[in-house]
Amino acid sequence: MRNSLDSVIKPGRYIGNEWNSIHKDHSSVDVKIALCFPDIYEVGMSHLGLKLLYSLLNQREDVACERVFAPWMDMERVMRDKSIPLSSLETHTHLNQFDIVGFSLQYEMSYTNVLNMLDLGGIPKESSLREGLPLVMGGGPCTLNPESIADFFDIFFIGEAEEAFLEIVDIFKGVRASQGKGEVSHREKEELLFHLAKVQGVYIPSFYNVGYEPCGKVKDITPRYGWLPEKIKKRTVLDLDNAHYPTKPVVPFIQIIHDRIGLEVMRGCPSKCRFCQATSIYSPRRERSMDKLLNLAKETFANTGYEELSLLSLSTGDYSNIMELISRLHETFKGKGVKISLPSLRASSIMKGLETILKFTKGGTITFAPEAGTERLREVINKRLKIEELLKVARLIYQAGRRNIKLYFMLGLPTEEYEDIDGIAELILNVSSMRKELDGKWGGVTVSVSSFIPKPHTPFQWARMETIDALTGKQEYLKTSIRKNRWVKMDFHEPRLSFLEGVFSRGDRRLSSVLKRGWEMGCRFDGWTEHFNFQLWQEAFKQTGLDPDFYALRERDIREVLPWSHIDCGVPDEFLKKEWVAVEANKPQHVLRRPASR
Ligand code: SF4
Numbered sequence: 352m353r354n355s356l357d358s359v360i361k362p363g364r365y366i367g368n369e370w371n372s373i374h375k376d377h378s379s380v381d382v383k384i385a386l387c388f389p390d391i392y393e394v395g396m397s398h399l400g401l402k403l404l405y406s407l408l409n410q411r412e413d414v415a416c417e418r419v420f421a422p423w424m425d426m427e428r429v430m431r432d433k434s435i436p437l438s439s440l441e442t443h444t445h446l447n448q449f450d451i452v453g454f455s456l457q458y459e460m461s462y463t464n465v466l467n468m469l470d471l472g473g474i475p476k477e478s479s480l481r482e483g484l485p486l487v488m489g490g491g492p493c494t495l496n497p498e499s500i501a502d503f504f505d506i507f508f509i510g511e512a513e514e515a516f517l518e519i520v521d522i523f524k525g526v527r528a529s530q531g532k533g534e535v536s537h538r539e540k541e542e543l544l545f546h547l548a549k550v551q552g553v554y555i556p557s558f559y560n561v562g563y564e565p566c567g568k569v570k571d572i573t574p575r576y577g578w579l580p581e582k583i584k585k586r587t588v589l590d591l592d593n594a595h596y597p598t599k600p601v602v603p604f605i606q607i608i609h610d611r612i613g614l615e616v617m618r619g620c621p622s623k624c625r626f627c628q629a630t631s632i633y634s635p636r637r638e639r640s641m642d643k644l645l646n647l648a649k650e651t652f653a654n655t656g657y658e659e660l661s662l663l664s665l666s667t668g669d670y671s672n673i674m675e676l677i678s679r680l681h682e683t684f685k686g687k688g689v690k691i692s693l694p695s696l697r698a699s700s701i702m703k704g705l706e707t708i709l710k711f712t713k714g715g716t717i718t719f720a721p722e723a724g725t726e727r728l729r730e731v732i733n734k735r736l737k738i739e740e741l742l743k744v745a746r747l748i749y750q751a752g753r754r755n756i757k758l759y760f761m762l763g764l765p766t767e768e769y770e771d772i773d774g775i776a777e778l779i780l781n782v783s784s785m786r787k788e789l790d791g792k793w794g795g796v797t798v799s800v801s802s803f804i805p806k807p808h809t810p811f812q813w814a815r816m817e818t819i820d821a822l823t824g825k826q827e828y829l830k831t832s833i834r835k836n837r838w839v840k841m842d843f844h845e846p847r848l849s850f851l852e853g854v855f856s857r858g859d860r861r862l863s864s865v866l867k868r869g870w871e872m873g874c875r876f877d878g879w880t881e882h883f884n885f886q887l888w889q890e891a892f893k894q895t896g897l898d899p900d901f902y903a904l905r906e907r908d909i910r911e912v913l914p915w916s917h918i919d920c921g922v923p924d925e926f927l928k929k930e931w932v933a934v935e936a937n938k939p940q941h942v943l944r945r946p947a948s949r
Pocket of ligand 1: 620621622623624627628629630665666
């Protein structure tokens with residue numbers, strides 16, 4: 352790979368040897384693990400989970416853990432032309448030489464990159480075709496329904512991996528020691544999987560049979576052996592304060608997406624927005640103590656020299672002592688040129704301490720996520736937001752000299768009507784006008800509009816998704832509504848991309864054949880709009896005889912066996928059903944029509 356760097360863009364993606372990277376002699380360890388991120392280096396290196404596992408696993412003397420990222424298209428061409436296998440950044444070991452190859456599954460639209468990386472790494476894609484090692488393992492949010500990609504994995508891990516990964520390594524090491532050296536036979540691999548299946552959170556897809564009704568719905572999901580659990584329980588790290596945190600992360604040579612310290616202050620979220628899968632994934636809510644956070648921040652700064660520190664969680668404004676934390680961090684880093692930044696906030700959670708936030712988080716844009724344009728729809732999705740509070744906060748932000756506010760919205764939510772889209776336009780203009788009251792100028796607003804995608808393990812998991820045409824129409828309608836305001840910048844997610852994400856996120860095992868066909872036809876980096884090719888996907892569905900509408904557009908009956916019914920993420924089914932029934936009961940009975948003109 353190294354000899355080909357002069358012919359690709361951003362060679363820094365492939366050279367390794369960065370500050371704090373760890374290189375071990377493979378002959379002195381028992382288990383070699385490749386942590387694979389199915390996207391480019393700049394995206395993968397911004398991910399806290401990858402840094403965490405890299406540092407945690409490398410703390411063990413018996414483990415060598417190395418990083419592998421998806422090569423960009425130019426590098427893939429070179430690798431295929433010159434038959435260069437995909438290898439790790441640390442020791443340039445070929446992917447198929449590792450014992451465990453673990454993929455971080457963050458986004459359904461990176462699934463074809465998983466197949467591509469296996470292929471480039473010399474590993475057969477289907478688990479049924481693989482003999483011996485490496486074990487191919489998947490973890491991350493997508494494993495809440497891993498069925499669409501199940502054919503390609505030996506193991507999935509559901510939940511937070513800090514404790515369980517160490518157990519997996521111990522079992523792997525113990526079983527392998529008892530099996531003796533040399534190639535791992537089919538029987539020995541089965542023996543390994545048998546032992547690993549006993550770890551809470553581990554799901555071995557080949558140990559479960561899926562039956563289908565003649566109409567295509569899942570009929571049943573049954574364990575192949577009596578001792579296997581019917582439901583695989585998500586794993587959670589309860590003591591966050593003592594959980595591992597990577598204070599010596601690898602510092603890249605090149606600019607990455609989030610080039611800063613990501614200090615995780617909390618897991619989980621006190622809110623229960625009905626569309627939100629993250630709140631199910633990371634429940635229950637747990638915080639790190641302030642003293643712990645200050646120490647972690649100081650240590651990480653000393654080890655990296657980063658100039659920005661971002662307070663990470665699903666809803667950082669809800670951290671119990673957020674204002675005190677920000678002031679103390681500010682005090683700690685005073686004069687050291689470290690900027691403190693915050694992700695999306697709830698307006699009500701920062702009302703009292705806004706002054707502190709504006710004083711100590713210099714420069715950056717403050718982000719809010721109202722998601723829907725009217726009180727009615729926000730109630731349907733259970734998004735608690737008081738518009739008066741949002742406007743008050745917006746006014747104070749502009750008053751403090753900030754030029755821009757960022758807002759997130761979704762189109763296509765269940766029960767949405769055109770009045771709700773009018774409400775989005777109105778809300779944006781109201782926020783912008785908060786500056787007008789101060790100095791006569793419109794305030795800057797950056798708006799990101801995504802499409803609602805029903806996700807597993809949420810109260811909306813039974814909902815139908817809007818068609819591509821309907822979503823496109825709604826985007827056009829909203830654009831027209833605020834076209835005249837040049838202070839508003841809008842960014843819309845591509846509806847066809849959202850549609851496919853909707854297909855794979857609620858898919859069953861049969862979709863593995865579509866993924867493989869899509870990959871064979873050249874689909875890669877599907878989450879990147881410039882590489883997304885919807886026609887190829889349509890063709891892949893046609894050739895495999897599966898209908899994407901069946902997965903995305905169909906409202907599920909509440910009694911239906913869902914493809915992810917055997918995954919228990921800790922949120923009771925009864926709660927999800929009650930929530931969905933409440934939404935259904937308030938559904939408008941008329942057909943929604945777009946107003947004739949605006
Ligand atoms: S506030 Fe954000 S993270 Fe929390 S439930 Fe709502 S959408 Fe999810």
